[in-house]
Amino acid sequence: QQPVQSPQAVILREGEDAVINCSSSKALYSVHWYRQKHGEAPVFLMILLKGGEQKGHDKISASFNEKKQQSSLYLTASQLSYSGTYFCGTAGMDSSYKLIFGSGTRLLVRP
Amino acid sequence: NAGVTQTPKFQVLKTGQSMTLQCAQDMNHEYMSWYRQDPGMGLRLIHYSVGAGITDQGEVPNGYNVSRSTTEDFPLRLLSAAPSQTSVYFCASSQGTIRSNTQYFGPGTRLTVL
Numbered sequence: 001q002q003p004v005q006s007p008q009a010v011i012l013r014e015g016e017d018a019v020i021n022c023s024s025s026k027a028l029y030s031v032h033w034y035r036q037k038h039g040e041a042p043v044f045l046m047i048l049l050k051g052g053e054q055k056g057h058d059k060i061s062a063s064f065n066e067k068k069q070q071s072s073l074y075l076t077a078s079q080l081s082y083s084g085t086y087f088c089g090t091a092g093m094d095s096s097y098k099l100i101f102g103s104g105t106r107l108l109v110r111p
Numbered sequence: 112n113a114g115v116t117q118t119p120k121f122q123v124l125k126t127g128q129s130m131t132l133q134c135a136q137d138m139n140h141e142y143m144s145w146y147r148q149d150p151g152m153g154l155r156l157i158h159y160s161v162g163a164g165i166t167d168q169g170e171v172p173n174g175y176n177v178s179r180s181t182t183e184d185f186p187l188r189l190l191s192a193a194p195s196q197t198s199v200y201f202c203a204s205s206q207g208t209i210r211s212n213t214q215y216f217g218p219g220t221r222l223t224v225l
Contacts, residue, residue, distance in 0.1 A: 089214075091211075097159055098156060
């Protein structure tokens, strides 16, 4: 079942902060975050695993609430290069082999 | 390392034609997958493979076939192309199980079916 992302789109001024949320109705093993720029492939940002382990980008922070099956990606002091579409992907407890992505959050950072 | 490579980059087909999208990786990854991405939408899993000789269906497998004869290659076959298969197709690979490892994406194949 596809996770739900919010907001669908956000516009920031350079230096402002943003939070992107990802919510699932099923029990999760992990949440993955990717960023995609227009016309390019998605690029890995972070993995948050059940139990608290995190892997990934040291300039981006995120949280995973295992009880609520929710994750949030925190973009602080945004830069122009942060613009793009952010996707969360969720892996359920029932499968080691499927990563299901949300529909994405479009972020535009303006000077 | 070249990472994940895909060919062709662009393809136009007529309804009913068949074709194979190629995907290769040189990282010795066990896990490989195919996604499609429609305009303004997220990535939907078509098929995946956990190793040579082992494949399984994802969210939207109808109209597509896959096989995995080697660790490196994971081709996607469209049996009889339909306009609804117009999309951007991404291949990806991962070391170990996908749920706890980074997935590396290829550059994509943009397919138009007329």
